[in-house]
Amino acid sequence: MEPNKYGLAGIRSNYGKFSEKEKKIADYILQDPQKIIHHTINQVADELNVAESTVFRFCQRVGFKGYQALKIALAAEIVTPMKDIHEKISDGDSVGMVTEKVFRSNVKTLEDTLHIMDSHIMEKVVETILKADRIFFFGSGGSAVVALDAYHKFIRSGLNVNSTLDAHMQLMAASQLTKKDVAILISHSGSTKDILDVLQVLKDKEVKIISITNFAKSPLTKEADIALYTVAEETDFRSEALSSRIAQLSIVDALYTNIMIARKDLGNKALKNMRNAISVKRL
Numbered sequence: 001m002e003p004n005k006y007g008l009a010g011i012r013s014n015y016g017k018f019s020e021k022e023k024k025i026a027d028y029i030l031q032d033p034q035k036i037i038h039h040t041i042n043q044v045a046d047e048l049n050v051a052e053s054t055v056f057r058f059c060q061r062v063g064f065k066g067y068q069a070l071k072i073a074l075a076a077e078i079v080t081p082m083k084d085i086h087e088k089i090s091d092g093d094s095v096g097m098v099t100e101k102v103f104r105s106n107v108k109t110l111e112d113t114l115h116i117m118d119s120h121i122m123e124k125v126v127e128t129i130l131k132a133d134r135i136f137f138f139g140s141g142g143s144a145v146v147a148l149d150a151y152h153k154f155i156r157s158g159l160n161v162n163s164t165l166d167a168h169m170q171l172m173a174a175s176q177l178t179k180k181d182v183a184i185l186i187s188h189s190g191s192t193k194d195i196l197d198v199l200q201v202l203k204d205k206e207v208k209i210i211s212i213t214n215f216a217k218s219p220l221t222k223e224a225d226i227a228l229y230t231v232a233e234e235t236d237f238r239s240e241a242l243s244s245r246i247a248q249l250s251i252v253d254a255l256y257t258n259i260m261i262a263r264k265d266l267g268n269k270a271l272k273n274m275r276n277a278i279s280v281k282r283l
């Protein structure tokens with residue numbers, strides 16, 4: 001795991017990889033980050049009834065040299081939080097100022113998501129997609145638009161890909177997939193009922209499942225074979241679901257680009273065929 005500049009983001013996004021004892025420590029930190037700043041490693045260990053070495057290894061697991069380094073990072077993050085311009089949008093802001101703050105918010109979402117991205121997991125996802133007979137993108141609500149965008153991109157690769165916006169059609173499509181296929185489920189919360197319904201059908205069919213979500217601790221990531229995460233913060237005027245969408249789209253872009261590079265001539269040929277086909281639409 002690569003070192004994390006932001007302690008809380010790293011803990012949230014890697015939650016699904018933790019052991020039970022590590023999750024116990026993670027829950028302790030996430031529920032009250034202020035507490036750990038004023039506690040010694042011995043106090044934390046006693047309170048959680050775990051060994052000090054377990055707490056120390058957890059700190060290293062999330063990318064810090066030790067307990068003190070984690071405390072310093074959390075103190076910087078909580079006690080003197082970064083003064084991000086996007087957190088101060090107000091009714092009196094001009095159109096230009098609001099626009100700037102929205103852009104800065106999106107930039108921060110991308111930077112935070114990139115920071116917790118695990119390149120080894122990305123490699124595994126790319127490899128899984130390349131080996132699949134069929135790839136189906138699923139999403140609900142705003143994430144359905146991202147799933148459709150993924151289909152729009154990946155159809156250029158020459159791979160057997162598909163997607164649909166209708167919830168009933170998604171269930172029907174899921175029922176036809178097999179263990180040789182891959183389903184990519186995109187959901188900000190990882191707990192949307194429509195997506196969880198699709199998830200259950202896919203699990204019954206033993207389909208390989210890849211998730212893209214903002215919450216590591218969710219029903220979707222718990223059941224996914226491979227999980228990718230976004231990091232997004234909520235503001236007064238915009239939910240985190242909205243700001244996470246640009247990170248979801250960027251993950252899809254990164255996957256598509258890696259797939260095209262891996263497919264080399266096959267990918268280029270498919271892309272050329274598509275460009276030739278749609279050239280008739282240009283005046």
